[in-house]
Amino acid sequence: MSTASLSVVLVRARNPLNVGAAARAMSNFGVSDLRLVGEYLQPLEAARSAIDAAPVLAAAQTFGNVAEAVADCSLVYGTTALGERDLQHPVDLLRDAAPRVRAAQDRVALLFGSEKTGLSNDELSYCHRLLTIPMARGGVSMNLGQAVAVCLYELHREAPAQRTLPEAPASAKGEDLQRFESLLRETLAAAEYDRRFPGNMGANEMRELVRRLALTSADTTVWMGMLRQVLWKLRQPSRSRE
Known part of the structure; x- marks a missing residue:
């Protein structure tokens, strides 16, 4: 019909x-x-x-x-x-x-x-x-x-879709996730958060945590940009107040 x-x-x-x-x-x-x-x-x-x-x-x-x-x-x-x-x-x-x-x-x-x-x-x-x-x-x-x-x-509802559905965003590749993990570790260290739980989690735990985020390639780029900005701010010399 x-x-x-x-x-x-x-x-x-x-x-x-x-x-x-x-x-x-x-x-x-x-x-x-x-x-x-x-x-x-x-x-x-x-x-x-x-x-x-x-x-x-x-x-x-x-x-x-x-x-x-x-x-x-x-x-x-x-x-x-x-x-x-x-x-x-x-x-x-x-x-x-x-x-x-x-x-x-x-x-x-x-x-x-x-x-x-x-x-x-x-x-x-x-x-x-x-x-x-x-x-x-x-x-x-x-x-x-x-x-x-x-x-x-x-x-x-069983009819073919009349509109083209958007393609699923590309998932982040392993090498991108590794760079993200490295930058995250570096940021935690600069904030001295790696000295206590959960910032001091092991490499395996960190790797699993990052993968549970199911980041896309685009998301990874955005997050790394934010982490770099945070890291840059943390490394700025503190200014004494007058």
Whole structure:
């Protein structure tokens, strides 16, 4: 399944901030088909200023009922916080629903209910399955915008990264670490800190300590520059105060 064949359907959403947050999450994860069900158009109009969500909101469609909104979908997942409702559908944890959604060959719809009541029994009747986001004990429900973001992240997280990840910095070489250890020893001696613990640690302990720092090549250069400055300052002749 490509993101082009995934539809996010917000049923009876009333808070424009939630609609805007949902649209922004869709934009972040490459989903563009937003569908709103309900008689209230105010949330859509008021949400059009949501940051980075303009294209999604501009293309959003409104429907009078769920049947119209999912008419072209072969798999419809409804979201639920479970609660004490007697559910007549198979319920998947989000992590288990994700593979089913990704494996679908035709259009898939994710239904999210209103902020206060969730999906009604009538709206749930259009769903093939339900999914729920695992929460800590005591968690009642999740904010609509957050729920959309979490669901889309789970669906998208196995996709190849769209941006080039930065390369890991080069680790310091052994010869660089040896020079660093030598300079550190020299600085400790100038400060007379090598006469007591832990400044008087043995060579093996010092070597192990430095390697636990996991310094990069660039970090080693910076630290040696600072140690040289400290060493230079320690070796300056003291000036008597007048």
